[in-house]
Amino acid sequence: MEHERLEPTAAEEERRKLARCLHDGLCQLLSGICLKAEKLERVVDQPTDDVKRELAAIQGLAREAMVEADRVVRGLRESPLEGGLFTTLLRWVDQWGSEHHTVVDRAFSGEDRVLLTEQQLAAYDIVREGLRNVGQHAHAQRVLLRLSAFKTGLHGRIVDDGVGFSNASLWGRSHFGLEGMRERAQLAGGWLSVRSRPGGGTQISFWLRAGREG
Numbered sequence: 161m162e163h164e165r166l167e168p169t170a171a172e173e174e175r176r177k178l179a180r181c182l183h184d185g186l187c188q189l190l191s192g193i194c195l196k197a198e199k200l201e202r203v204v205d206q207p208t209d210d211v212k213r214e215l216a217a218i219q220g221l222a223r224e225a226m227v228e229a230d231r232v233v234r235g236l237r238e239s240p241l242e243g244g245l246f247t248t249l250l251r252w253v254d255q256w257g258s259e260h261h262t263v264v265d266r267a268f269s270g271e272d273r274v275l276l277t278e279q280q281l282a283a284y285d286i287v288r289e290g291l292r293n294v295g296q297h298a299h300a301q302r303v304l305l306r307l308s309a310f311k312t313g314l315h316g317r318i319v320d321d322g323v324g325f326s327n328a329s330l331w332g333r334s335h336f337g338l339e340g341m342r343e344r345a346q347l348a349g350g351w352l353s354v355r356s357r358p359g360g361g362t363q364i365s366f367w368l369r370a371g372r373e374g
């Protein structure tokens with residue numbers, strides 16, 4: 161599916177800036193070390209085996225460090241939602257389902273690009289925490305995941321047939337997952353509700369409003 165490039169968020173801009181600094185600073189210095197070590201091997205008059213070995217080791221370490229720095233730069237530049245919300249989530253959800261031996265009945269409809277990047281990131285985080293909770297606590301056989309994008313926003317549902325829990329006692333305290341999901345939804349101009357009872361599975365429903373306020 162062809163997808164428009166998403167507008168970078170402030171956090172993404174920061175990461176890209178850091179990536180540029182690393183690339184232009186650290187990576188260049190490391191490549192300088194490599195070149196100097198190679199040159200030293202050539203200019204030293206009849207180097208002993210020990211010297212050759214140490215120089216080779218320096219070059220090896222510097223190259224390894226370059227590969228590592230390159231990996232970090234690449235990681236910093238990649239947005240978690242490079243292909244858009246639905247495409248990225250489909251991949252994540254299917255991977256999650258096969259790792260947890262859980263059937264995920266998932267259906268996404270509409271255009272995810274009605275949401276701004278930060279709203280897509282909110283949906284991404286909410287769904288992932290919802291499914292992580294299913295994996296950690298629910299002992300479910302099946303999970304239903306529905307995401308429906310409209311011009312006005314995104315509606316989502318995560319329903320599992322697991323052990324459930326009694327609601328009130330578990331909000332807040334040392335558990336931040338559900339609370340964080342609710343905060344994410346509220347910050348994205350929407351809401352999130354949790355319905356659950358022991359033995360009766362858990363249903364999470366949320367709405368994120370599309371576009372800017374006002």
Ligand SMILES: Nc1ncnc2c1ncn2[C@@H]1O[C@H](COP(=O)(O)OP(=O)(O)OP(=O)(O)O)[C@@H](O)[C@H]1O
Pocket residue numbers: 293294296297298320322323324325330332334335336337338339362
């Ligand atoms: N799908 C679910 N099925 C059964 N119990 C759940 C489910 N989701 C949440 N719970 C219960 O609600 C509690 C709070 O969930 P929450 O995500 O806030 O915290 P947590 O998963 O325990 O810790 P974390 O802060 O790492 O997310 C869980 O400890 C669990 O008892």
Ligand SMILES: [Mg+2]
Pocket residue numbers: 289292293336337338
């Ligand atoms: Mg959790």
